[in-house]
Each structure stands twice: as structure tokens, then as C-alpha cells.
Amino acid sequence: MSTPRTTGAPDDLDARPDPASPWAPGLRGVTVGMLLLVALNAFESLAVTTTMPAVVAALGGVELYAMAFAAPVASSVVGMVASGTWSDRRGPASPLVLGVGLFVAGLLVAGTAQAMGTVVAGRVVQGLGGGMLSVALYVVVARVYPAALQARVFAAFAAAWVLPSVVGPALAGFIADTVGWRWVFLGVPLLAVPALAVLRPALVRAGAAPPATDPTRLAGDAATSGARDTAPGG
Template identity: 55%
Template sequence: MSHGDPASFSGPLPIVPPVDGGSIWSARYAGTTIGAVSLIFLAALQSLAVTTVMPSVADDLDGHALYAVAFSGTFATSVIGMVAAGAWADRRGPAAPIWIAVLAFISGLVIASLAPTMGLLLAGRLVMGLGSGGLVVSLYVIVARVYPANLHGRVMAVFSAAWVVPSLVGPAGAGAVAEFLHWRWVFGGVALFAVAAFALLAVQLRKLDLATEEPSSDPVARRLLLAVVVAAGALALGLSGEGGPLAGDSLLRGAAIAVVAFAVVLVAMRPLLPAGAFRAGRGLPSVILMRGLIAGACFGAEIYVPYLLQDHYGFSPTWAGIGLTVGALTWAGAAEITGRWGDRIGNRRIAGTGAGLLAAATAGLAVSSVVDPPAAVPIVLWGVASGGIGLLYPRLTVLSLAYSTRQNQGFNSSALQISDAVGTSSTMAIMGFAFVAVPVAFSFPVVFGIAVLIALAALAPGMRLGHAAELRG
């Protein structure tokens, strides 16, 4: 089977001689590492900060009718950015795509910071989504081409850690900026820092050979059209849940729209994933499928953790965030473990442990929502769940790069992100319907129970990821 065929590659990893890669902080890689990590940090900071200030934005711009779309729209356009950047990188290398992606990301932030109406702010968010989707995919391809394979795990561990500080200070910092300066600075400030971060990375990229020796010849127009369909379906799926604009007051109508939208998304995204992904084919297809499942289980459950702490324990919104903070710390710690010793531990063991911890902890949260133990219990349980996802999440990225060649790194990186995004949005929609459809006493047990089932389902592809020995070569 040809390694140049991204839609069908599922064979063993190519065996290459061991490479002495040194450290990601060595003189050879430090500039690239700092620039790339800074961009990930700023993307995370923006994502977390906007959640805090959006109510103020909606009040100031009289835009409550567009509140939900300001979030779901960004996700929808990010899918288009992912596919465009991946296809471009496979044909011409990642240098040009990351320039365009960062430009779109910064432009969207500037538009949002200056927007006089909610409609223009939404336009900025849509442009920002195009940029953020392309940015992450381009960075993954750069990692694959700049660093030797034995350092990929370390880079992904640092990327995971780059989410920790924003998780700790982002929401509070954004609130302070909005209170003492203005919410516009939350967007504008990130834009200024993004310019500086990319300037550092751009200097390094000029020194590197990132070109593709044998460019992919796969048709791009069809993939972009499918990405637009996936984005539209995902947007409709998000807007149909929990009394969204498409559902109105009718839960039945919302459910019908969601079913149709989900079917459209599945059909349209299939050609954007490696062949065999939906049936857990061995190797890369299972990597892609597992990423979508664990993302859905984790991020779907995550939005109900602070809700549980507020509803059952009377926490304020600020104090309810402590559960997510604990989770961010355990995630980063677990990512560091697999970043350093992932090859030694082995992929089956990482998959079984990570998905098992996620399933056990969310099961504990379901029980906790019924018996009301001390508040420390659900907080600790979420820390365990996040530790499980921290073991898996960056490791799956490393595997997707290891199963790639220079001809399909962009395709595989975009497939990973699409699976992630669609898995998350779909699970959130399902949980949203369940939360409002069942009696109040069962709402939390049901949504956390859904997370348990999805985490357990992830074990099937998790046993078909491949072996750590293949990564070492």
C-alpha cells in the first residue's frame, strides 16, 4: 500500500534509523519551540478568556440573540481551516499555510476588538475560527518536519502544558481586563501578543526546509467542499440542542434537526478521514477514531462539572472553576509522563489506562451527583478523569504523526482535528438533549453516564493503535 495515499494508509510505521534529537530546548530547536508553544498558549488563552467576557460583550452590543453562534460559529469555520491548511501543507509545505492561518487568527481578533455591533463581532469570530483551525494543523506538520520522531512526544507534552496557565489565570485575568479596562482589550491584547509570538517563529521557519519533495496530488476542491458541509452540519447540530435557535421551544423538532445534521456530518466527513476510521481499522484509523471518542467523553462531561458544583454544592461560578483547574494540572502532569516515557509504557497500556481512568472517574461523578458526597470528591474525580485524558490526548497526536509521511502529514493532522471537533460537538449536543429531556433528578447521572459509555467504547480502537516499538524504529 502506498504511503502517499492518505485516504487509505493504515499499514505499519516505516522503520527508520534512530535519531539523536537532543532536546526541544537545544539551540537547534529552541526558537521554533518557543514560537510554536507561544501560539498554542495564546490560542488557549483566547478560547478560555472569551467565555468569561462574552456576557459583557452581548450586553454591550445588544447581541444576546447571537450569543451561542459566537461560539459554535468559530468551531464550524475551524473545520474549513483545518482541511485547507492540511491540503496546502501536503502540496507546498506548512510555511505558507501557517502564515495565512496566523494572519486570519490575528485579523479575526482585531475585527472583534473593534466591532461596533454583535454582527461584526460574529464576523470576527468566524475569521478567527478559520485561522485557529489552520494554525493547529500547520503547527502539527511543522513539528513532524522539524523535530525527529523521538522528540514528538516531548513537544506534544509541552503543547498540553501550554493550556495549563491559561486554565489557571485566563478566566480571572479576562474578567479583570474587562472590569478595569474594557472587554475589547481581551481580543486586542491577544492579537498583539500573537504578532510577537509569530515573529519569533517566522524567523526560525525561514531557516528550515519545510518543502514537500513529492507533493500530494489529491483533489483539494472536493475536500474543501466536504469541509464546508461538515462545518454547516456541525453548526446546525450545535444550534439544535438545549432550546437553541433551530429548535426553539420544541425538543422534538430540535432532536429531528440534530439527527439529520449528525447524519450529514458523518457522511461528509468520511472522505476527510483515513479509510477504515469508522470501523476501527488497525493503526492510523483507530488513532483518529479514538481521538474523537475520548474528546467527546471528556469535553462533553467537562461542561457539567462546574454546573454540578454550583447546583449541588452552592459554589459561585468562580469557585466552581476550581474543579477545572485541578483537571488542567493533572492533564499536564499525565501528558508529561507519556511525553517522556510513552514508548516504554506502550500504546495499548496507555490507551487502556487513559480510557479506563476517564470511564471510572465519570462513573464516580454520576454516583456523586446522586449521593452528594463532600465537594472535594467530584473535584478529585475530575482530576482523575483529566489525568486519563492527559495520558491519551498528546500520545494520539504523536501516533498520527508517526503514521504519516511528508505527503500526508497535513491530511492526517486535519483528520485528527476534525475527529476531535466533531466528536466533541456531537457529544455535547447529545448530552444537552438528555439533560433537558429526563427528570431533573436524573439529569447529571445521565450526562455523566453517557460519558462513561463513550469512554468505554474508545477502548475498542484503543487496542488497535499499534505498538511503541514501531515509533522508536
């Protein structure tokens, strides 16, 4: 039987039994906002594969072609590490807001670039922001959703990556052929900012509530357990 949440967070769900679904009233908007951010991050990670030949044809700089793919991957790792540490110490609100801000800024830089080097720079900033927001979203799940619902939310995150992998390249090609390659970058902020706005109540709640399952500590727990199991006599 569900029991009322007593975290003291400023949300009307605190006075009700735990919801039975991520789509329950009070969580529906949070779920939609998070899935939209995940899908937009996935779309930009995959759609650029289709768009980059048009970018090089317009701006030149073919020697930077591979860097446009490798640079955001490297910067996203930095963003993930920074966001995990920050979220563990201060909560996920600030790293998520900064992550979305950097993600959007990188897209704007790449979408308005007049040289391939600027595109790469924008992609670095975009990757840094994408890494930060992805980890912060996992911490939001741990702090806002009951433990019984967290696996369902993570499964929805996986689905939000699968759909862009199927339709993203074709959609990016269509956009590049019709309105221009720049809008593959510039169109995403039009959805990312409203998605963050929808998440604002959840960020307030996540900052006030203790983590139900803190994902930034799971790796450490697993490592400790593994070391104990493999020690002599463990």
C-alpha cells in the first residue's frame, strides 16, 4: 500500500499517496519535459551526421569534419563528470539549468557560424551542455519520482533515444533541403527552453527533497561492493 510522501517539498503530491504512473497528474508535465530534453539531445547527436556534408559544402573546412563529431563527445564526458559531482553536492537544479543553457548556446553558435571552426566550437559547448543535462535529469528522477516508478522513467528515456535514431537523420535531411542546414541547429532551442520551463516545479521539489536513490553514488557503491567481494576472505 502506498504511503504519503513526507519530504517537505513544496509540491501538492507530498500530501497524497505516491502516484502509480509517471503520467499521473502532478508528474505528467515533468515527464514530458524530461523526455523532450532527452529526445532533443539525442536528435542533435544523430542528426548532425546527415547535416554535416551540407555544412562543409557551405563553409569549407573539410579538415575539421571529424572534429565536429569527436569534440562534442569529449566535452560531453567532461559535462557528465561535472554535473554528477555538482548534483551530488547541491542538487540537480543548477547543473540542469546551466546544461540546457550551454546546450542552447552551442546550437546557436553552430547555427549562425560563418566558418567551420566556429561550428566545431559550438559543438564543443553543445556537447558540454548535453552531458550536464543528461546526468542532472537522472538525479531529478531519483529525487522526484517514487522508487517504484524510476525504472519506468529510465525506460522512457531509452525510448526517447530510439525514436530520434529512427527519424532524426531523415528529418534533419528534410530540414536541410527545405529551409537550410542552419535550422537543424537553430530549431532545437525553440523546444528546449519551454521544456526546461515545464521542469521548474520539479527542480524546486528536487532541491527540497532528499534523494530516494542517488544515481551519482551507485557506481561508488558497486565499486566498494566489488572490492569487498574480491578481497581475501570476502
